[in-house]
Structures are given as structure tokens and as C-alpha cells.
Amino acid sequence: MGFFYFMGKKKFYYNLVIAILVTLLILWGVLQSLDWYTRHGEVYIVPNFTGNTLQTLDAKHYNEFFHFEVIDSVYSKTQAPGSVVMQNPPPGSRVKQGRNVYLTVVAKMPEMVKMPNLLNLSLRQALVTLHQKGLPVKNLIYINYFARNAIVDQLWNGEPIEPNTEIPKGTNISLVVGKGNNPAQVPLPFLIGKTMKQARRALHFASLNVGDQYFLDGQDTAHSRVYRMEPEAFSHTLMNPGDSVSLWYRSDENFNFKNYIQQLESDTLQMDSTRMDSIMRSNSVVKSDSLSSNHF
Numbered sequence: 001m002g003f004f005y006f007m008g009k010k011k012f013y014y015n016l017v018i019a020i021l022v023t024l025l026i027l028w029g030v031l032q033s034l035d036w037y038t039r040h041g042e043v044y045i046v047p048n049f050t051g052n053t054l055q056t057l058d059a060k061h062y063n064e065f066f067h068f069e070v071i072d073s074v075y076s077k078t079q080a081p082g083s084v085v086m087q088n089p090p091p092g093s094r095v096k097q098g099r100n101v102y103l104t105v106v107a108k109m110p111e112m113v114k115m116p117n118l119l120n121l122s123l124r125q126a127l128v129t130l131h132q133k134g135l136p137v138k139n140l141i142y143i144n145y146f147a148r149n150a151i152v153d154q155l156w157n158g159e160p161i162e163p164n165t166e167i168p169k170g171t172n173i174s175l176v177v178g179k180g181n182n183p184a185q186v187p188l189p190f191l192i193g194k195t196m197k198q199a200r201r202a203l204h205f206a207s208l209n210v211g212d213q214y215f216l217d218g219q220d221t222a223h224s225r226v227y228r229m230e231p232e233a234f235s236h237t238l239m240n241p242g243d244s245v246s247l248w249y250r251s252d253e254n255f256n257f258k259n260y261i262q263q264l265e266s267d268t269l270q271m272d273s274t275r276m277d278s279i280m281r282s283n284s285v286v287k288s289d290s291l292s293s294n295h296f
Helices: 002-007 010-038 054-059 123-133 196-205 257-295
Strands: 043-045 066-074 084-088 094-096 099-106 112-114 137-143 151-156 166-168 173-178 209-215 224-230 244-251
Touching (some): 123 137, 123 173
Parallel strands (some): 066 099
């Protein structure tokens, strides 16, 4: 009875309205604070930080919008120490202010690795081991030695290098390899469209070396792909182990290698078909002449 009696009073509705207004005010304040905290609707496009140092990024006031965190470093002979080489999120991403941007920068000092012992390993084993250590192969030097494709010596700057010697990662190593008692010629790998590293690696696995190199679109190694090789691709040429292959490069930014390779394959099939038809016609003529001679 008392409760219903109180609901009939104006004071009850007055307090109820005040309570509702206070509740709405509190909710509005909470939403506004969340909006401010999360910066709702305010996003920024992540620029390309490649090539910049952390000092440069700070000088350009990027640190007011992003929080930079270096997570890894790599050594490069061609890029400035401390400069950014990779970033996450990538350029063009839409992020909120204060987002962490994880950077990989160029190390100021090269990482040191121990030279492995490659002696008496097969060429393939040696190439895989050096690749895992981050040591590129400069060239293959074939000598008279009874074990074919066995590693006879390992060289740094033309001098033998002892196993476990600490050297900078990325150091070029030359391999002295045995020809074997009966050296056999090797087929030429197909290199068109490959990067410089891919082409060099493919040639070494084929017991061959990189010869002269020509850059037709400027020496942009990041986009250079093999455009031509000498001996020619699809020439079915057999080469001696240790021989060199000359390479011409073009940039994949302004040349369609996919269509180019398809055209080369099509031309080669047509040439092989024409050659086969010519051989078959020649054989037919020879057989015809032979039958005629036997007849008489």
C-alpha cells in the first residue's frame, strides 16, 4: 500500500527523471572516453619506411603516429647500416595512431659464421651447406682428381680457408672440385626469367659458372631477370664442368617474361618439329635410293 502510495507522488517521478538523466550522462561519458581512447574512425596510411633510419623517422615526426620496434637485423653490403629493409604492417596499410610498426634494419656489423669443412663432400652437399651458412659460392674450379664432383679445397680470396675460421656472413667462397677419371659433359640449365641469385645457384648445381653479365635496363639487381644466355637456351648444348655461361638481364618491371618464355618454348617446339621432319625426309630419300640400287 505504501509503495503504490509513493508512486502517486510527484516526488517519485521527479527522482526517476533525475536518475534516468544521470544514467544517460554516465553512459555518454563512458562512450566519449572510449571513443577518445580508441580514436574511433581515425586511421592513418602506413608509409614506406624502407631506406630510412630510426633517426630519420624521428626527425620526420613519424614517431608521433606510430610506435617503432626493431625485431631483427640483416647485413647488407649495398644498403646503409641502420636503414629499414622490411616492415610490418606493410606500406599502404590502414592503422590507428600509436600502432606498433615492426622493423627489420641493416646491421652495422656483419654477422660472423664459422667456415664449414667441405673437403671430400660432393658438390651438391657443399653447395647446400654453404647456402645454409649464408656463404655464396663465387666460382667452381675443376682440377684433375679421381673423385668426380668431390670438393678438393675451399678458397677465400684465392687462398685456402681452414674449417671453423670465423668469417663475415655473405663472404664469397670458391670451391676446387675434382673432374673424375672420365669427365662427362653436362647439360645447360634453362635460366630465362631467373633472378641473379637463382641463375648463379642453378649454374653451380649444374657444375658451371657465371661468365660475363650484361644489364640491358640498368643495374637494378632487385628486378633483374635473365633475358638471354650464351650458349642459347634450348640449344641442347653440352658443356664441360667449370665452363662459364654469359648472361644478359632485363628488368621485370618493364618486360613480360611469362609471355617471352612461352614464345621461346613455342619457337623451340616448332624448330624441333621442322628438324625432325627434315631428318625423316632425308631418311626416306636414303631408303629409296637404297631400294633402287638393290633393284638394279
